[in-house]
Amino acid sequence: xxxxxxxxxxxxxxxxxxxSSSGPITSTPYVWQLPKGFPKPxxxxxxxxxxxxxxxxxxxxxxxxxxxxxxxxxxxxxxxxRAFADDKPVSTGATGEHGIRKxxxxxxxxxxGALTWSNPALRKLEDQALVPMFGSHPVELGLDHDNRxxxxxxxxxxxxxxxxxxxxxxxxxxxxxxxxxxxxxxxxTLISGGSPYxxxxxxxxxxxxxxxxxxxxxxxxSQEFACFQCHGGFNFSDATVTARESQPRIEFHNTGLYNxxxxxxxPKPNVGIHEHTHRPEDVGKFKAPSLRNVALHAPYMHDGSxxxxxxxxxxxxxxxRTIASGPHAGVGKDNxxxxxxxxxxxxxxxxxxxxxxxxxxxxxxxVATNPSLGNPWRVTQxxxxxxx
Amino acid sequence: MWQVAPGNExxxxxVIGLDSKEVRLSISDLDKLPREDAVxxxxxGTKTTYSGVKLESILAKVGAPTGRxxxxxxxxxxxxxxxxxxxxxxxxxxxxxxxxxxxxxxxxYRQDGKALFRxxxxxxxxxxxxxxxxxxxxxxxxxxxxxxxxxKEPK
Numbered sequence: 001x002x003x004x005x006x007x008x009x010x011x012x013x014x015x016x017x018x019x020s021s022s023g024p025i026t027s028t029p030y031v032w033q034l035p036k037g038f039p040k041p042x043x044x045x046x047x048x049x050x051x052x053x054x055x056x057x058x059x060x061x062x063x064x065x066x067x068x069x070x071x072x073x074x075x076x077x078x079x080x081x082r083a084f085a086d087d088k089p090v091s092t093g094a095t096g097e098h099g100i101r102k103x104x105x106x107x108x109x110x111x112x113g114a115l116t117w118s119n120p121a122l123r124k125l126e127d128q129a130l131v132p133m134f135g136s137h138p139v140e141l142g143l144d145h146d147n148r149x150x151x152x153x154x155x156x157x158x159x160x161x162x163x164x165x166x167x168x169x170x171x172x173x174x175x176x177x178x179x180x181x182x183x184x185x186x187x188x189t190l191i192s193g194g195s196p197y198x199x200x201x202x203x204x205x206x207x208x209x210x211x212x213x214x215x216x217x218x219x220x221x222s223q224e225f226a227c228f229q230c231h232g233g234f235n236f237s238d239a240t241v242t243a244r245e246s247q248p249r250i251e252f253h254n255t256g257l258y259n260x261x262x263x264x265x266x267p268k269p270n271v272g273i274h275e276h277t278h279r280p281e282d283v284g285k286f287k288a289p290s291l292r293n294v295a296l297h298a299p300y301m302h303d304g305s306x307x308x309x310x311x312x313x314x315x316x317x318x319x320x321r322t323i324a325s326g327p328h329a330g331v332g333k334d335n336x337x338x339x340x341x342x343x344x345x346x347x348x349x350x351x352x353x354x355x356x357x358x359x360x361x362x363x364x365x366x367v368a369t370n371p372s373l374g375n376p377w378r379v380t381q382x383x384x385x386x387x388x
Numbered sequence: 389m390w391q392v393a394p395g396n397e398x399x400x401x402x403v404i405g406l407d408s409k410e411v412r413l414s415i416s417d418l419d420k421l422p423r424e425d426a427v428x429x430x431x432x433g434t435k436t437t438y439s440g441v442k443l444e445s446i447l448a449k450v451g452a453p454t455g456r457x458x459x460x461x462x463x464x465x466x467x468x469x470x471x472x473x474x475x476x477x478x479x480x481x482x483x484x485x486x487x488x489x490x491x492x493x494x495x496x497y498r499q500d501g502k503a504l505f506r507x508x509x510x511x512x513x514x515x516x517x518x519x520x521x522x523x524x525x526x527x528x529x530x531x532x533x534x535x536x537x538x539x540k541e542p543k
Contacts, residue, residue: 039431201505217507222473234431
Protein backbone atom coordinates (compact mmCIF):
# COMPACT_ATOMS: atom_id res chain seq x y z
CA UNK A 1 0.00 0.00 0.00
CA UNK A 2 1.73 3.15 -1.15
CA UNK A 3 0.75 6.71 -0.60
CA UNK A 4 2.29 9.60 -2.48
CA UNK A 5 4.49 11.51 -0.06
CA UNK A 6 3.08 14.85 -1.13
CA UNK A 7 -0.34 13.73 0.00
CA UNK A 8 0.70 13.83 3.59
CA UNK A 9 0.93 17.59 3.47
CA UNK A 10 -2.26 18.22 1.58
CA UNK A 11 -4.61 20.50 3.40
CA UNK A 12 -7.09 20.93 0.63
CA UNK A 13 -10.15 22.97 1.39
CA UNK A 14 -13.17 24.35 -0.32
CA UNK A 15 -14.12 27.98 -0.42
CA UNK A 16 -17.27 27.90 1.56
CA UNK A 17 -18.19 30.48 4.07
CA UNK A 18 -19.66 28.58 6.94
CA UNK A 19 -20.90 30.60 9.82
CA SER A 20 -23.26 30.13 12.63
CA SER A 21 -26.36 32.24 12.63
CA SER A 22 -26.86 31.73 16.32
CA GLY A 23 -23.69 33.27 17.68
CA PRO A 24 -20.38 31.75 18.73
CA ILE A 25 -20.19 27.99 18.90
CA THR A 26 -18.07 26.34 21.54
CA SER A 27 -16.73 22.82 21.56
CA THR A 28 -17.71 20.31 24.20
CA PRO A 29 -14.79 18.34 25.62
CA TYR A 30 -15.26 14.60 25.24
CA VAL A 31 -15.41 12.87 28.62
CA TRP A 32 -14.04 9.34 28.53
CA GLN A 33 -16.39 6.73 29.95
CA LEU A 34 -13.75 4.06 30.28
CA PRO A 35 -14.43 0.50 31.37
CA LYS A 36 -12.98 -0.49 34.71
CA GLY A 37 -9.37 -1.55 34.30
CA PHE A 38 -8.81 0.62 31.23
CA PRO A 39 -6.25 3.45 31.38
CA LYS A 40 -6.72 6.79 29.70
CA PRO A 41 -5.84 6.64 26.00
CA UNK A 42 -3.30 8.83 24.28
CA UNK A 43 -4.75 11.83 22.48
CA UNK A 44 -2.53 14.00 20.27
CA UNK A 45 -2.28 17.50 21.75
CA UNK A 46 -3.10 19.02 18.37
CA UNK A 47 -6.39 17.15 18.09
CA UNK A 48 -8.18 17.16 21.44
CA UNK A 49 -11.33 15.09 21.70
CA UNK A 50 -14.63 16.95 21.49
CA UNK A 51 -18.16 15.65 21.20
CA UNK A 52 -18.64 17.64 18.02
CA UNK A 53 -15.57 16.15 16.29
CA UNK A 54 -16.62 12.66 17.36
CA UNK A 55 -20.06 13.24 15.89
CA UNK A 56 -18.65 14.58 12.63
CA UNK A 57 -16.13 11.74 12.47
CA UNK A 58 -18.87 9.18 12.91
CA UNK A 59 -20.82 10.66 9.99
CA UNK A 60 -17.70 10.65 7.82
CA UNK A 61 -16.76 7.11 8.85
CA UNK A 62 -20.05 5.78 7.54
CA UNK A 63 -20.31 8.03 4.49
CA UNK A 64 -19.81 6.41 1.11
CA UNK A 65 -19.17 9.80 -0.44
CA UNK A 66 -15.67 9.32 0.92
CA UNK A 67 -14.92 6.96 -1.96
CA UNK A 68 -14.22 7.57 -5.62
CA UNK A 69 -17.50 6.06 -6.79
CA UNK A 70 -19.55 6.51 -3.62
CA UNK A 71 -19.59 2.74 -3.20
CA UNK A 72 -17.64 2.39 0.03
CA UNK A 73 -16.96 4.03 3.34
CA UNK A 74 -14.53 3.26 6.14
CA UNK A 75 -17.28 1.10 7.60
CA UNK A 76 -17.37 -1.13 4.52
CA UNK A 77 -14.22 -2.90 5.68
CA UNK A 78 -14.43 -1.97 9.38
CA UNK A 79 -17.87 -3.37 10.06
CA UNK A 80 -19.41 -2.76 13.44
CA UNK A 81 -20.94 -6.23 13.66
CA ARG A 82 -17.41 -7.62 13.20
CA ALA A 83 -15.95 -5.46 15.95
CA PHE A 84 -15.00 -2.92 13.29
CA ALA A 85 -12.95 -5.43 11.32
CA ASP A 86 -13.75 -7.38 8.16
CA ASP A 87 -14.79 -10.98 7.78
CA LYS A 88 -12.85 -11.42 4.55
CA PRO A 89 -9.23 -12.57 4.32
CA VAL A 90 -8.43 -9.37 2.48
CA SER A 91 -10.80 -6.52 1.79
CA THR A 92 -12.00 -5.32 -1.58
CA GLY A 93 -11.69 -1.64 -2.40
CA ALA A 94 -14.27 0.66 -3.95
CA THR A 95 -13.07 -0.14 -7.46
CA GLY A 96 -13.04 -3.89 -6.87
CA GLU A 97 -9.32 -4.17 -6.31
CA HIS A 98 -8.38 -6.71 -3.66
CA GLY A 99 -6.22 -5.57 -0.79
CA ILE A 100 -3.25 -7.52 0.42
CA ARG A 101 -3.94 -7.59 4.14
CA LYS A 102 -6.83 -8.27 6.45
CA UNK A 103 -8.64 -5.14 7.69
CA UNK A 104 -7.72 -4.83 11.37
CA UNK A 105 -10.27 -4.27 14.09
CA UNK A 106 -10.59 -0.65 15.11
CA UNK A 107 -11.89 -1.52 18.56
CA UNK A 108 -9.59 -0.03 21.21
CA UNK A 109 -7.50 1.50 18.44
CA UNK A 110 -7.00 4.45 20.79
CA UNK A 111 -4.52 2.19 22.57
CA UNK A 112 -2.75 0.96 19.44
CA GLY A 113 0.94 1.82 19.47
CA ALA A 114 1.25 0.73 15.86
CA LEU A 115 -1.75 1.14 13.62
CA THR A 116 -1.18 -1.33 10.84
CA TRP A 117 0.09 -4.86 10.47
CA SER A 118 3.52 -3.89 9.29
CA ASN A 119 4.29 -0.19 9.21
CA PRO A 120 6.19 0.74 12.37
CA ALA A 121 6.11 4.43 11.46
CA LEU A 122 2.35 4.82 11.18
CA ARG A 123 1.28 5.64 14.73
CA LYS A 124 -1.23 8.45 14.41
CA LEU A 125 -4.81 7.83 13.36
CA GLU A 126 -4.97 11.22 11.70
CA ASP A 127 -2.17 10.11 9.32
CA GLN A 128 -3.41 6.57 8.88
CA ALA A 129 -6.80 7.75 7.58
CA LEU A 130 -5.07 9.09 4.48
CA VAL A 131 -3.92 5.62 3.45
CA PRO A 132 -7.33 4.10 2.68
CA MET A 133 -8.60 7.41 1.36
CA PHE A 134 -5.86 8.04 -1.18
CA GLY A 135 -3.65 4.98 -1.35
CA SER A 136 -3.27 3.48 -4.79
CA HIS A 137 -1.48 0.18 -4.14
CA PRO A 138 -4.10 -1.12 -3.56
CA VAL A 139 -6.97 1.25 -4.18
CA GLU A 140 -9.24 1.27 -1.15
CA LEU A 141 -11.54 4.29 -1.13
CA GLY A 142 -9.77 5.61 -4.22
CA LEU A 143 -10.36 9.30 -3.64
CA ASP A 144 -8.96 11.71 -6.21
CA HIS A 145 -6.07 13.86 -5.20
CA ASP A 146 -7.95 17.01 -6.18
CA ASN A 147 -10.15 16.62 -3.12
CA ARG A 148 -13.38 17.01 -5.06
CA UNK A 149 -15.08 14.97 -2.38
CA UNK A 150 -14.64 17.92 -0.04
CA UNK A 151 -16.77 20.05 -2.33
CA UNK A 152 -19.50 17.44 -2.16
CA UNK A 153 -19.35 17.39 1.61
CA UNK A 154 -19.32 21.17 1.78
CA UNK A 155 -22.61 21.47 -0.04
CA UNK A 156 -24.37 19.07 2.28
CA UNK A 157 -26.52 20.81 4.89
CA UNK A 158 -25.76 18.21 7.57
CA UNK A 159 -22.03 18.59 7.07
CA UNK A 160 -22.23 22.39 7.01
CA UNK A 161 -23.65 22.17 10.50
CA UNK A 162 -21.32 19.43 11.71
CA UNK A 163 -18.08 20.97 10.45
CA UNK A 164 -18.90 24.38 11.93
CA UNK A 165 -19.76 22.77 15.24
CA UNK A 166 -16.61 20.65 15.25
CA UNK A 167 -14.22 23.41 14.18
CA UNK A 168 -15.87 26.63 15.32
CA UNK A 169 -12.69 28.67 14.99
CA UNK A 170 -12.08 27.81 11.34
CA UNK A 171 -13.24 30.15 8.61
CA UNK A 172 -13.26 27.26 6.15
CA UNK A 173 -13.71 24.14 8.24
CA UNK A 174 -14.30 21.62 5.44
CA UNK A 175 -10.68 20.60 4.96
CA UNK A 176 -8.95 17.31 4.52
CA UNK A 177 -7.10 17.86 7.78
CA UNK A 178 -10.38 18.34 9.64
CA UNK A 179 -11.83 15.25 7.98
CA UNK A 180 -8.98 13.06 9.23
CA UNK A 181 -8.99 14.73 12.65
CA UNK A 182 -12.69 14.00 13.06
CA UNK A 183 -12.47 10.41 11.86
CA UNK A 184 -9.59 9.86 14.28
CA UNK A 185 -11.65 11.28 17.15
CA UNK A 186 -14.54 8.96 16.37
CA UNK A 187 -12.24 5.95 16.06
CA UNK A 188 -10.76 6.69 19.48
CA THR A 189 -14.22 6.29 21.00
CA LEU A 190 -14.50 2.68 19.79
CA ILE A 191 -13.62 1.25 23.16
CA SER A 192 -14.66 -2.18 24.25
CA GLY A 193 -14.39 -3.51 27.77
CA GLY A 194 -17.69 -5.23 28.39
CA SER A 195 -16.78 -8.82 27.67
CA PRO A 196 -17.47 -11.75 30.00
CA TYR A 197 -13.75 -11.59 30.82
CA UNK A 198 -14.19 -7.98 31.98
CA UNK A 199 -17.29 -8.82 33.98
CA UNK A 200 -15.39 -11.64 35.68
CA UNK A 201 -12.28 -9.64 36.48
CA UNK A 202 -13.44 -6.10 36.91
CA UNK A 203 -17.08 -6.40 37.96
CA UNK A 204 -16.52 -9.34 40.30
CA UNK A 205 -19.06 -11.55 38.54
CA UNK A 206 -17.76 -15.05 39.24
CA UNK A 207 -20.23 -16.58 36.82
CA UNK A 208 -19.45 -14.36 33.85
CA UNK A 209 -16.88 -16.80 32.46
CA UNK A 210 -17.47 -20.51 32.06
CA UNK A 211 -15.22 -22.96 33.89
CA UNK A 212 -13.55 -24.07 30.63
CA UNK A 213 -12.93 -20.42 29.75
CA UNK A 214 -11.33 -19.84 33.16
CA UNK A 215 -9.12 -22.84 32.56
CA UNK A 216 -8.31 -21.51 29.12
CA UNK A 217 -7.20 -18.27 30.74
CA UNK A 218 -4.79 -20.14 32.97
CA UNK A 219 -3.38 -21.86 29.91
CA UNK A 220 -3.17 -18.57 28.03
CA UNK A 221 -1.12 -17.01 30.82
CA SER A 222 0.94 -20.11 31.56
CA GLN A 223 4.65 -20.25 30.95
CA GLU A 224 4.20 -23.23 28.69
CA PHE A 225 1.72 -21.65 26.29
CA ALA A 226 2.92 -18.10 26.95
CA CYS A 227 0.31 -16.49 24.69
CA PHE A 228 0.41 -13.45 26.99
CA GLN A 229 3.96 -12.63 26.03
CA CYS A 230 2.76 -11.02 22.81
CA HIS A 231 -0.94 -10.69 23.61
CA GLY A 232 -0.68 -9.40 27.18
CA GLY A 233 -1.99 -6.47 29.17
CA PHE A 234 -5.50 -5.13 29.43
CA ASN A 235 -5.79 -4.92 25.64
CA PHE A 236 -4.23 -8.31 24.90
CA SER A 237 -1.59 -6.82 22.62
CA ASP A 238 2.02 -5.88 23.25
CA ALA A 239 1.62 -3.01 20.81
CA THR A 240 -0.29 -0.94 23.35
CA VAL A 241 0.14 2.68 24.37
CA THR A 242 -1.62 4.60 27.10
CA ALA A 243 -1.56 8.17 28.33
CA ARG A 244 0.81 7.04 31.08
CA GLU A 245 3.09 5.10 28.75
CA SER A 246 2.87 6.72 25.37
CA GLN A 247 6.26 5.78 23.94
CA PRO A 248 6.80 2.07 24.58
CA ARG A 249 8.98 0.01 22.27
CA ILE A 250 6.62 -1.74 19.87
CA GLU A 251 7.64 -5.24 18.82
CA PHE A 252 6.66 -6.96 15.61
CA HIS A 253 6.75 -10.74 15.37
CA ASN A 254 7.49 -13.44 12.84
CA THR A 255 5.29 -16.34 13.92
CA GLY A 256 6.51 -18.87 11.36
CA LEU A 257 3.41 -18.58 9.25
CA TYR A 258 5.47 -19.06 6.09
CA ASN A 259 8.92 -20.13 5.03
CA UNK A 260 8.97 -19.93 1.28
CA UNK A 261 12.17 -20.58 -0.62
CA UNK A 262 14.39 -17.72 -1.68
CA UNK A 263 15.94 -14.81 0.13
CA UNK A 264 12.58 -13.42 1.32
CA UNK A 265 10.86 -16.11 3.36
CA UNK A 266 7.36 -14.61 3.27
CA PRO A 267 5.21 -14.39 0.15
CA LYS A 268 5.52 -10.99 -1.50
CA PRO A 269 4.25 -8.35 -1.13
CA ASN A 270 3.37 -9.26 2.48
CA VAL A 271 6.88 -9.34 3.86
CA GLY A 272 6.19 -7.61 7.17
CA ILE A 273 8.07 -4.59 8.46
CA HIS A 274 10.91 -5.50 6.10
CA GLU A 275 8.88 -3.57 3.53
CA HIS A 276 9.77 -0.41 5.45
CA THR A 277 13.03 -1.23 7.24
CA HIS A 278 14.61 -3.35 4.45
CA ARG A 279 16.48 -5.30 7.11
CA PRO A 280 16.70 -9.05 6.37
CA GLU A 281 15.88 -9.91 9.98
CA ASP A 282 12.56 -8.08 9.70
CA VAL A 283 11.09 -10.31 7.00
CA GLY A 284 7.78 -11.75 8.20
CA LYS A 285 7.42 -9.54 11.26
CA PHE A 286 3.91 -8.26 11.89
CA LYS A 287 2.06 -6.59 14.72
CA ALA A 288 0.45 -8.72 17.43
CA PRO A 289 -3.11 -7.39 17.27
CA SER A 290 -5.43 -7.12 20.25
CA LEU A 291 -7.29 -10.33 20.94
CA ARG A 292 -10.29 -8.52 22.32
CA ASN A 293 -13.36 -9.50 20.24
CA VAL A 294 -11.18 -11.84 18.20
CA ALA A 295 -14.00 -14.37 17.89
CA LEU A 296 -16.07 -11.76 16.06
CA HIS A 297 -13.76 -11.24 13.12
CA ALA A 298 -12.34 -14.41 11.61
CA PRO A 299 -10.34 -15.14 9.50
CA TYR A 300 -7.01 -14.44 11.15
CA MET A 301 -3.43 -13.31 10.61
CA HIS A 302 -2.23 -10.46 8.41
CA ASP A 303 -3.45 -12.12 5.25
CA GLY A 304 -6.52 -13.85 6.64
CA SER A 305 -4.96 -17.18 5.80
CA UNK A 306 -6.14 -18.92 8.98
CA UNK A 307 -9.86 -19.53 9.06
CA UNK A 308 -10.66 -20.31 12.68
CA UNK A 309 -9.42 -19.83 16.23
CA UNK A 310 -8.81 -23.57 16.46
CA UNK A 311 -6.60 -23.43 13.39
CA UNK A 312 -4.72 -20.46 14.82
CA UNK A 313 -4.02 -22.41 18.01
CA UNK A 314 -2.79 -25.36 15.96
CA UNK A 315 -0.40 -23.04 14.16
CA UNK A 316 1.13 -21.85 17.43
CA UNK A 317 1.13 -25.33 18.95
CA UNK A 318 3.16 -26.56 15.99
CA UNK A 319 5.59 -23.67 16.42
CA UNK A 320 4.84 -22.55 12.88
CA ARG A 321 2.75 -23.57 9.91
CA THR A 322 3.81 -26.18 7.39
CA ILE A 323 2.47 -25.75 3.88
CA ALA A 324 3.06 -28.96 1.98
CA SER A 325 2.68 -27.81 -1.60
CA GLY A 326 1.99 -24.87 -3.84
CA PRO A 327 3.72 -21.54 -4.25
CA HIS A 328 3.85 -20.95 -0.51
CA ALA A 329 5.19 -24.38 0.42
CA GLY A 330 7.58 -24.40 3.32
CA VAL A 331 8.08 -25.28 6.97
CA GLY A 332 7.21 -22.17 8.92
CA LYS A 333 8.70 -23.38 12.18
CA ASP A 334 12.11 -23.26 10.51
CA ASN A 335 11.76 -19.66 9.42
CA UNK A 336 15.08 -18.00 10.30
CA UNK A 337 13.35 -14.90 11.65
CA UNK A 338 10.80 -16.73 13.75
CA UNK A 339 10.24 -15.26 17.21
CA UNK A 340 11.98 -17.57 19.67
CA UNK A 341 8.85 -17.49 21.83
CA UNK A 342 6.92 -19.37 19.14
CA UNK A 343 8.44 -22.64 20.28
CA UNK A 344 5.36 -24.85 20.07
CA UNK A 345 3.53 -26.73 22.78
CA UNK A 346 1.48 -29.84 23.33
CA UNK A 347 -2.17 -29.08 22.77
CA UNK A 348 -4.78 -31.59 23.83
CA UNK A 349 -8.30 -31.37 22.46
CA UNK A 350 -9.48 -30.33 25.92
CA UNK A 351 -6.92 -27.53 26.19
CA UNK A 352 -7.71 -26.36 22.67
CA UNK A 353 -11.37 -26.05 23.53
CA UNK A 354 -10.56 -24.29 26.81
CA UNK A 355 -8.38 -21.74 25.02
CA UNK A 356 -11.03 -21.11 22.38
CA UNK A 357 -13.62 -20.67 25.13
CA UNK A 358 -11.31 -18.17 26.80
CA UNK A 359 -10.78 -16.25 23.56
CA UNK A 360 -14.53 -16.17 23.03
CA UNK A 361 -14.93 -14.72 26.52
CA UNK A 362 -13.07 -11.64 25.23
CA UNK A 363 -15.99 -10.76 22.95
CA UNK A 364 -17.97 -7.68 23.88
CA UNK A 365 -21.32 -8.00 22.12
CA UNK A 366 -22.20 -4.42 22.97
CA VAL A 367 -19.48 -2.87 20.82
CA ALA A 368 -20.83 -4.78 17.84
CA THR A 369 -24.37 -3.54 18.40
CA ASN A 370 -24.15 -0.23 20.26
CA PRO A 371 -26.31 2.20 18.23
CA SER A 372 -24.24 5.18 19.34
CA LEU A 373 -21.29 3.71 17.43
CA GLY A 374 -23.41 2.72 14.45
CA ASN A 375 -24.28 4.38 11.17
CA PRO A 376 -25.76 7.80 11.97
CA TRP A 377 -27.14 8.19 8.45
CA ARG A 378 -29.64 5.47 9.14
CA VAL A 379 -31.33 7.68 11.71
CA THR A 380 -30.63 11.10 10.21
CA GLN A 381 -33.62 12.05 8.13
CA UNK A 382 -32.02 14.45 5.75
CA UNK A 383 -32.49 15.28 2.12
CA UNK A 384 -28.83 14.68 1.34
CA UNK A 385 -28.62 11.31 3.01
CA UNK A 386 -25.75 9.54 1.29
CA UNK A 387 -26.41 6.65 -1.06
CA UNK A 388 -26.70 3.23 0.57
CA MET B 389 2.52 -30.67 31.00
CA TRP B 390 0.62 -29.15 33.86
CA GLN B 391 -3.04 -29.73 34.39
CA VAL B 392 -5.69 -28.01 36.40
CA ALA B 393 -8.69 -30.21 36.84
CA PRO B 394 -11.80 -28.01 36.89
CA GLY B 395 -13.23 -27.89 40.37
CA ASN B 396 -10.05 -29.20 41.93
CA GLU B 397 -9.05 -25.94 43.52
CA UNK B 398 -5.68 -25.43 45.17
CA UNK B 399 -5.99 -24.61 48.86
CA UNK B 400 -2.50 -24.94 50.29
CA UNK B 401 0.96 -23.70 49.59
CA UNK B 402 3.94 -26.06 49.86
CA VAL B 403 7.19 -24.72 51.29
CA ILE B 404 10.26 -26.96 51.01
CA GLY B 405 13.47 -26.28 52.93
CA LEU B 406 17.04 -27.09 52.02
CA ASP B 407 16.86 -30.27 54.09
CA SER B 408 13.69 -31.28 52.21
CA LYS B 409 11.61 -30.31 55.19
CA GLU B 410 8.15 -29.70 53.78
CA VAL B 411 5.48 -27.49 55.27
CA ARG B 412 2.01 -26.97 53.92
CA LEU B 413 0.39 -23.65 54.66
CA SER B 414 -3.23 -22.67 54.27
CA ILE B 415 -4.66 -19.17 54.31
CA SER B 416 -5.62 -19.61 57.95
CA ASP B 417 -1.98 -20.52 58.71
CA LEU B 418 -0.79 -17.40 56.91
CA ASP B 419 -3.30 -15.28 58.79
CA LYS B 420 -1.35 -16.08 61.96
CA LEU B 421 1.82 -14.47 60.54
CA PRO B 422 2.51 -10.71 60.60
CA ARG B 423 0.34 -9.14 57.92
CA GLU B 424 1.77 -6.94 55.20
CA ASP B 425 -0.22 -4.69 52.89
CA ALA B 426 0.92 -3.25 49.58
CA VAL B 427 -0.93 -0.68 47.50
CA UNK B 428 -0.46 -1.14 43.78
CA UNK B 429 -1.37 1.37 41.08
CA UNK B 430 -3.34 -0.31 38.29
CA UNK B 431 -3.16 0.50 34.58
CA UNK B 432 -6.38 2.50 34.80
CA GLY B 433 -4.97 4.69 37.59
CA THR B 434 -7.02 3.04 40.35
CA LYS B 435 -5.34 1.46 43.36
CA THR B 436 -5.58 -2.03 44.74
CA THR B 437 -4.52 -3.10 48.21
CA TYR B 438 -2.97 -6.55 48.34
CA SER B 439 -2.60 -8.25 51.71
CA GLY B 440 -0.35 -11.11 52.63
CA VAL B 441 2.88 -11.91 54.43
CA LYS B 442 6.55 -11.31 53.81
CA LEU B 443 8.34 -14.11 52.01
CA GLU B 444 10.94 -14.23 54.78
CA SER B 445 8.17 -15.07 57.31
CA ILE B 446 7.34 -18.12 55.22
CA LEU B 447 10.98 -19.11 54.75
CA ALA B 448 11.43 -19.07 58.51
CA LYS B 449 8.98 -21.99 58.64
CA VAL B 450 11.55 -24.23 56.95
CA GLY B 451 14.57 -22.83 58.74
CA ALA B 452 16.06 -20.80 55.93
CA PRO B 453 19.07 -18.80 57.15
CA THR B 454 18.64 -15.15 57.90
CA GLY B 455 20.56 -12.23 59.40
CA ARG B 456 23.88 -13.24 60.96
CA UNK B 457 23.50 -16.81 59.73
CA UNK B 458 23.71 -15.57 56.14
CA UNK B 459 27.43 -15.82 55.58
CA UNK B 460 29.71 -17.70 53.21
CA UNK B 461 28.14 -20.68 51.50
CA UNK B 462 24.72 -19.87 52.97
CA UNK B 463 24.55 -17.02 50.47
CA UNK B 464 24.51 -19.58 47.65
CA UNK B 465 20.95 -20.48 48.51
CA UNK B 466 18.09 -19.57 46.23
CA UNK B 467 14.38 -19.36 46.81
CA UNK B 468 12.42 -20.65 43.83
CA UNK B 469 8.82 -19.47 43.71
CA UNK B 470 6.75 -21.58 41.32
CA UNK B 471 3.20 -21.17 40.05
CA UNK B 472 0.66 -23.83 39.18
CA UNK B 473 1.27 -23.08 35.50
CA UNK B 474 4.98 -23.87 35.77
CA UNK B 475 6.18 -20.27 35.86
CA UNK B 476 9.08 -19.98 38.29
CA UNK B 477 11.17 -17.08 39.50
CA UNK B 478 14.28 -17.40 41.68
CA UNK B 479 15.45 -15.02 44.38
CA UNK B 480 18.69 -15.20 46.32
CA UNK B 481 18.38 -15.38 50.10
CA UNK B 482 20.70 -12.39 50.26
CA UNK B 483 18.47 -10.23 48.10
CA UNK B 484 15.49 -11.00 50.33
CA UNK B 485 17.17 -10.66 53.70
CA UNK B 486 16.74 -7.35 55.56
CA UNK B 487 20.47 -7.18 56.29
CA UNK B 488 21.36 -7.43 52.59
CA UNK B 489 19.05 -6.58 49.71
CA UNK B 490 15.95 -6.16 51.84
CA UNK B 491 13.73 -6.72 48.79
CA UNK B 492 10.09 -6.40 49.69
CA UNK B 493 8.64 -9.67 48.39
CA UNK B 494 5.17 -10.55 49.62
CA UNK B 495 3.07 -13.63 49.29
CA UNK B 496 -0.38 -12.08 48.97
CA TYR B 497 -3.74 -13.79 49.14
CA ARG B 498 -6.24 -10.98 49.47
CA GLN B 499 -7.07 -8.19 47.06
CA ASP B 500 -9.00 -5.33 48.65
CA GLY B 501 -9.99 -7.72 51.39
CA LYS B 502 -11.29 -10.45 49.08
CA ALA B 503 -9.75 -13.75 48.02
CA LEU B 504 -7.75 -13.57 44.78
CA PHE B 505 -9.39 -14.67 41.57
CA ARG B 506 -8.47 -18.13 40.45
CA UNK B 507 -6.31 -16.94 37.58
CA UNK B 508 -3.93 -15.34 40.04
CA UNK B 509 -4.70 -17.07 43.31
CA UNK B 510 -5.14 -18.32 45.85
CA UNK B 511 -1.54 -17.15 46.41
CA UNK B 512 0.47 -14.68 44.40
CA UNK B 513 3.94 -13.28 44.78
CA UNK B 514 4.14 -9.50 44.71
CA UNK B 515 7.26 -7.35 44.54
CA UNK B 516 5.75 -3.88 44.94
CA UNK B 517 8.97 -2.04 44.17
CA UNK B 518 9.63 -3.84 40.88
CA UNK B 519 9.14 -1.69 37.79
CA UNK B 520 8.05 -4.64 35.64
CA UNK B 521 5.61 -7.28 36.77
CA UNK B 522 7.41 -10.39 35.55
CA UNK B 523 8.37 -11.53 39.05
CA UNK B 524 4.76 -11.43 40.21
CA UNK B 525 4.27 -15.18 40.09
CA UNK B 526 0.57 -15.98 39.95
CA UNK B 527 -1.07 -19.10 41.36
CA UNK B 528 1.92 -19.79 43.61
CA UNK B 529 2.01 -23.47 44.48
CA UNK B 530 5.52 -24.12 45.77
CA UNK B 531 8.29 -22.17 47.45
CA UNK B 532 11.49 -24.19 47.52
CA UNK B 533 14.88 -23.36 48.98
CA UNK B 534 17.70 -24.76 46.88
CA UNK B 535 21.45 -24.38 46.90
CA UNK B 536 23.60 -23.53 43.95
CA UNK B 537 26.31 -26.08 43.35
CA UNK B 538 29.13 -24.42 41.47
CA UNK B 539 30.58 -27.06 39.18
CA LYS B 540 34.13 -25.83 39.68
CA GLU B 541 35.93 -23.72 42.18
CA PRO B 542 37.43 -20.60 40.63
CA LYS B 543 41.09 -21.00 39.74
